Amino acid sequence: MTRLVFVLFFFFSSAIGFSNMQDNTQDLDRQVRKFMEEQRGKWRDLNVPEADGKALHDIIVQRGYTRALEIGTSTGYSGTWIAWALAKTGGKLITVEIDKYRYNEAVANFREAGLSKYVDARLGNAHEIVPALDGPFDFVFCDADKEWYVNYLKAVLPKLTKGGCFAAHNVSEQSGRGSGGFRSGRGGWGGENADYLEYARSVKSLETKILSISGSGGLAVSYKIN
Ligand SMILES: C[S@@+](CC[C@H](N)C(=O)[O-])C[C@H]1O[C@@H](n2cnc3c(N)ncnc32)[C@H](O)[C@@H]1O
Numbered sequence: 001m002t003r004l005v006f007v008l009f010f011f012f013s014s015a016i017g018f019s020n021m022q023d024n025t026q027d028l029d030r031q032v033r034k035f036m037e038e039q040r041g042k043w044r045d046l047n048v049p050e051a052d053g054k055a056l057h058d059i060i061v062q063r064g065y066t067r068a069l070e071i072g073t074s075t076g077y078s079g080t081w082i083a084w085a086l087a088k089t090g091g092k093l094i095t096v097e098i099d100k101y102r103y104n105e106a107v108a109n110f111r112e113a114g115l116s117k118y119v120d121a122r123l124g125n126a127h128e129i130v131p132a133l134d135g136p137f138d139f140v141f142c143d144a145d146k147e148w149y150v151n152y153l154k155a156v157l158p159k160l161t162k163g164g165c166f167a168a169h170n171v172s173e174q175s176g177r178g179s180g181g182f183r184s185g186r187g188g189w190g191g192e193n194a195d196y197l198e199y200a201r202s203v204k205s206l207e208t209k210i211l212s213i214s215g216s217g218g219l220a221v222s223y224k225i226n
Helices: 002-039 050-063 077-089 100-113 126-132 146-159 194-202
Strands: 067-071 092-097 119-123 137-142 160-169 206-211 219-224
Touching: 002 077, 002 100, 050 077, 050 137, 050 160, 050 219, 067 077, 067 126, 077 092, 077 100, 077 119, 077 137, 092 100, 092 126, 100 119, 126 146, 137 146, 146 160, 146 194, 160 194, 194 206, 194 219
Parallel strands: 067 092, 067 137, 092 119, 137 160
Antiparallel strands: 160 219, 206 219
């Protein structure tokens, strides 16, 4: 009899715990959606287009990533998408921004979205902060100073887990004047950040492709295959 009471108690408290957990998840989801709706069209600080933010979110959820790093927080739009995904996978984001005003805005935005506990926002120069991070990471979003992308990749690669993803924004392979490309050092017309793309493609442990997301700034996605 005592054992039956114990089993029933355990069963009901687990069921209540599970249903509370579901309620919390749904509450958070509602809060983030509301925040995103209210802020739609108001992001003014070099933030990614909505389609790119959603793509980052979906990659994380589909692959179950939990240890994320963002380089270039700005006011926290892509960070909100990433943290929203991590709230679903049980992960956490470290995000780095050098500009104090944007950093403060981002922290306030993460709070308003209800996502603060999934974000460790750091103020400072990513050139110094990123190489000093312990890792490991399974998802990295690089969206800061473009001329430093290769250095960021070199710094993070040893800390990227197998199967992990390094996504770099504003990278494309379009060529030709007027297509967002630029005159490359090699004399031809390259896509945006063509030098970064060339480097990423030369790394044997990475498989790199460009996601063609309509209206986006171009997203180069590299998966670590070994
Ligand atoms: C394109 S914006 C990032 C947009 C952001 N990912 C979003 O979608 O909301 C680039 C940001 O990188 C920051 N940044 C540039 N160089 C940096 C550095 N060395 N360390 C940290 N942040 C840097 C800039 O201040 C700027 O806010």
